[in-house]
Amino acid sequence: MAKRYSSGLVWFRRDLRAFDQAALHQALAQCARVHCAFVFDTDILDALPSRSDRRVGFIHASVVALDASLRALADRQRPVLHVRHGRAPETIVALAAELGVDAVFANRDYEPAAMARDAAVAGALESRGIAFHDFKDQVIFERDEILTGSGTPYAVFTPYKRAWRQALEPGHTAPFDVHAEDAQLPADAPALPTLAEIGFDAGNLGELKLAPGVQGGEAMFADFRERIEAYKVRRDYPALKGVSYLSVHLRFGTVSIRQLVNFALSVGGQGAETWLSELIWREFYQMVLWHRPDVVERCFKPEFDALQWDDNDAGFAAWCAGRTGYPLVDAGMRQLNQSGYMHNRLRMVVASFLTKDLGVDWRRGERYFAAQLNDYDLAANNGGWQWAASTGCDGQPWFRIFNPVTQSERFDPQGRFIRRYVPELARVPDKHIHAPWKLTPVEQAGLGVRIGTDYPAPIVDHALARERTLARFRAVRGQ
Structure with missing residues (x-):
């Protein structure tokens, strides 16, 4: 031909x-x-x-x-x-x-x-x-391929997901054959430049054991394939090996989205269905960004552009450093700073804390994540932050505010994850590790951790912060 x-x-x-x-x-x-x-x-x-x-x-x-x-x-x-x-x-x-x-x-x-x-x-x-x-x-459906019955983009995930599934046909996930004749790919390129030649080094990539390339993606995918059945029950617990860890490979295309979706469809079951929903969330946010590029700087729900955020530089700095006095929040931020990765449940927890407890504009947190995340993707990062801040599409309702202590008790009940990233609290017993400021001075001395000296006291009272957040949103909504 x-x-x-x-x-x-x-x-x-x-x-x-x-x-x-x-x-x-x-x-x-x-x-x-x-x-x-x-x-x-x-x-x-x-x-x-x-x-x-x-x-x-x-x-x-x-x-x-x-x-x-x-x-x-x-x-x-x-x-x-x-x-x-x-x-x-x-x-x-x-x-x-x-x-x-x-x-x-x-x-x-x-x-x-x-x-x-x-x-x-x-x-x-x-x-x-x-x-x-x-x-x-990089997606199964793009731009305006999935629209409502009236021809408008979806603003809520669940009906989008339903339409996505209904529209899916075998051709949408068929892999692209790649075959080359000897003459098609000429070997006329110069030697590849080194990292040093472009002015960079590898950071702590080797130390993190973050395997690059298609070989790294395939190894990580092979490992997850053995665990996918338990994905639904384990994915919210940061101390467990429950998630796929494929986000950085999806970001840079060292795995194929069609390969992943085909696998999820072929395996079936609760784990695979739940994971497929996460892949569809990724496409939902890509669709939103394509239709609404203004969300990069503005709220998806325009009424919330009028929100009056707090000028809280000290709180933001403590949040960035993992020094808020709330152990699960601090553990999540330290994981991010050390590795460039943060567990998805913790992304929601720390984002809620910054916007709802500290009253800081979601855009500041979004930009910090953009600078730190190995898997940074504008659509997903923006969508996740606006979800947590209640300014986005299908967002957490503004009157529902994560309690950082109860989130900790529920998703890291033995404090295993906290102890890994907040070693100051290593000796604190399980029942106190989620709120160590409740330890008496005598108990603190016995455990070798003085709250306010060895580990910060809470920089904000959650109950009072919750009331301020409710008032902030009510002011905008005229309630």
Whole structure:
């Protein structure tokens, strides 16, 4: 079958794999020769606060693994992947011209900045007579594929999930075949730059044992497949190995969403169904961001833009450092700071605490998570924070406020997780570890922990904070 183009360029972004990859599949099907590229985008890298960033280390190692996969696909010894360092729009256009390709292929991104970037690239390529094609790859349903009966986007998750399931057909999860002839993937790329050459180091990636690339994703997925039956009953307990830990691999495309959904559908049962719901939540937030890019800075529910948040810099600093005096909140924040990961239940707990107990604007917490999370994804992070703050779609109702002590008692009853990240409380017995300030001075002395000295006293009274939050929301709603 004749090829549509003599040559093309696949631009890898958040899809760092050489299997079940839509853009790569399309390029190989349409082009006689296919070049591949990844750009370490200085627009993103230069905004990072540190040159020692786990995410950059993860991406770099995954890019090295991607090149190895492409070499195996094409039976090549030399690098196949062109890896550049610069502003992505100019770099991709210049590389396309340098290689003399007829078209550039990429998978869609739904973040506002990424869409603006891609529009600029498409325009610049068109002016040079080069086509730009983009494809759906990181989700099962995108943009406006799932709408209400009246043709509007969903604002509540449960009916969205129902519509998503009803719309799902085998073709939506069919993998993209990736086959290359020897001549299709030329080995004409220069050696890949090192992390040091782009001005970074790996952070504590090795120390965290965060395995990058498709091999890391597959190993983690294989481990979860053995545990998925217990997912529903174990997923809310941070001291247990209950969740999939695949979020960073989903973020950078070192696993395939179609692969994961197909597995969940084939296994069935409570665990798989509950996990599938979490994958659908991910698409729900992607859909919301595409329809409502204003949620990046504004509340999904416009009435709550009028909320008067507290100017509480001291409280925010204590929250960031894991020094609030509420053990589960502090343990969650310390886990984030040390590892770049936070258990999903704790993300809700600490977000509720910041917005509902400390009265701090959700945007400040969202930005802190963005700087720290290995798996940072704008749509999911924004959606989760607005859910916790009660300003978002399908959010926790404003009058329901997480109690950090009862959350601790319920989801870390023996304090195992707390003791791991708050070693000051290691000797505190189970019945007191959730509220150690209730220990008498004599008990504190016997346990070797003085509240207010060795570990902070609570920086806020939850009962009083709850009343302030209710008043804040009532003022906006005119109640």
